[in-house]
């Protein structure tokens with residue numbers, strides 16, 4: 553006979569019992585859980601050649617363009633705003649609003665995984681920096697004085713953005 557048979561089957565039975573005999577629940581998949589994009593790494597010298605001086609200043613040196621000078625500040629066309637560094641989709645025009653602050657403002661990112669938010673204590677202020685989740689480029693800051701429903705204001709430099717009009721998609 554097989555003296556070890558029951559010893560072998562016991563753990564298996566315990567395993568099956570743990571499942572309760574039903575199929576495991578399907579993985580929860582919502583738009584909000586979109587995986588973070590694969591990081592794009594480039595050497596500083598590469599960024600310097602690939603970007604305009606203003607894009608480089610904002611994206612790679614965490615600079616801020618002067619208020620009211622950015623090309624997307626009063627820009628109202630429907631479409632998608634992408635990262636000027638890597639083309640990653642960051643914001644859609646539906647969430648854009650005029651905060652009157654001189655920079656393009658959005659109430660939410662295109663996808664939560666599309667941008668990263670990091671604490672920033674520079675310039676004597678405690679702020680939350682927003683960066684591109686793909687290339688790590690500095691985009692701007694997010695403040696909690698935005699409109700409903702999010703109450704957030706993503707204050708973004710035009711120089712960090714590119715734009716794809718809706719019709720061309």
Ligand SMILES: [Zn+2]
Pocket residue numbers: 635636637638639640684685686687688689
């Ligand atoms: Zn990027």
